[in-house]
Amino acid sequence: MKPFLNWAGGKRWLVSNHAAILHAPCDRFVEPFLGSGAVYFHLEPKKALLSDANPRLIETFGAVRDEPGEVLELLKLHQRRHDSGYYYRVREQSLRKNATRAAQFIYLNRTCFNGLYRVNLDGRFNVPKGSKDAVLLPDDDFLAWSELLRGAQLRAGDFAESIEETGPGDLLYVDPPYTVKHNMNNFVKYNERIFSWADQVRLRDSLVAATKRGVRVILSNADHPSIRDLYPASDWAKITLGRHSRLAASSDHRKPTTELVISNCLSARSKHRDPRVCT
Numbered sequence: 001m002k003p004f005l006n007w008a009g010g011k012r013w014l015v016s017n018h019a020a021i022l023h024a025p026c027d028r029f030v031e032p033f034l035g036s037g038a039v040y041f042h043l044e045p046k047k048a049l050l051s052d053a054n055p056r057l058i059e060t061f062g063a064v065r066d067e068p069g070e071v072l073e074l075l076k077l078h079q080r081r082h083d084s085g086y087y088y089r090v091r092e093q094s095l096r097k098n099a100t101r102a103a104q105f106i107y108l109n110r111t112c113f114n115g116l117y118r119v120n121l122d123g124r125f126n127v128p129k130g131s132k133d134a135v136l137l138p139d140d141d142f143l144a145w146s147e148l149l150r151g152a153q154l155r156a157g158d159f160a161e162s163i164e165e166t167g168p169g170d171l172l173y174v175d176p177p178y179t180v181k182h183n184m185n186n187f188v189k190y191n192e193r194i195f196s197w198a199d200q201v202r203l204r205d206s207l208v209a210a211t212k213r214g215v216r217v218i219l220s221n222a223d224h225p226s227i228r229d230l231y232p233a234s235d236w237a238k239i240t241l242g243r244h245s246r247l248a249a250s251s252d253h254r255k256p257t258t259e260l261v262i263s264n265c266l267s268a269r270s271k272h273r274d275p276r277v278c279t
């Protein structure tokens with residue numbers, strides 16, 4: 001299943017090209033940096049705990065789960081009315097009902113510049129209109145998204161809260177904002193403000209604690225010496241994956257880059273899950 005949002009750092013490329021890395025038996029799937037949930041929607045787990053620090057994102061997932069028909073009807077209305085003036089009027093609206101707020105969030109996400117999510121100091125979404133005008137997409141399936149999400153607990157909050165709750169039988173997929181200077185990543189300065197190096201260390205510590213409780217962990221992060229040092233080879237397998245960066249503003253920066261997958265249940269040498277560790 002595809003996600004219903006576009007998201008900076010989204011992992012559609014990972015599930016399209018390296019899906020085998022992500023499959024592991026589990027009783028519950030836990031994703032504490034949800035974003036668009038590309039990995040969640042790919043794996044389609046029956047039971048999940050999904051969380052993110054962005055409360056507007058989480059309430060949108062909640063409305064898609066609980067009121068998919070209403071959200072779809074409101075998106076049809078946005079599609080009919082969509083033009084530049086309408087985009088900026090919708091962007092300024094303060095709405096109260098869950099379905100209306102979710103449709104606003106999805107409408108702006110699909111028609112704003114590069115699918116970015118950025119707010120000003122007052123917490124108001126301030127991304128300009130982009131070049132895409134399709135509010136509804138041919139492969140949208142709000143009923144299927146809702147059906148899957150019925151098995152998910154949703155929470156707005158810091159990653160530590162969800163990770164602390166994990167135990168044996170849980171598979172934890174962790175995809176934080178990338179902090180370090182990474183290849184030609186021009187979003188680093190912005191990310192340092194939303195996810196500092198201290199947060200990366202705090203995340204590593206909570207993943208070490210989860211590992212001790214018997215949780216399977218798969219982490220995406222920047223391919224950078226500082227990240228490799230944070231996750232020593234004695235405890236963590238690392239796989240380097242090549243990809244083309246979509247978000248770089250200039251074509252110079254759209255060169256192939258590499259990212260890391262770090263895990264306590266993969267064999268780095270074979271690039272396949274190690275059955276001795278993972279069954």
Ligand SMILES: C[S@@+](CC[C@H](N)C(=O)[O-])C[C@H]1O[C@@H](n2cnc3c(N)ncnc32)[C@H](O)[C@@H]1O
Pocket residue numbers: 007008009010011012032033034035036037038039051052053054157158159160175176177178194195199
């Ligand atoms: C790289 S994105 C995740 C992308 C996602 N894997 C996808 O496929 O769309 C990182 C997410 O972490 C969230 N985030 C930032 N700081 C956080 C924190 N301290 N705790 C939890 N989530 C956080 C952001 O709101 C963002 O949605």
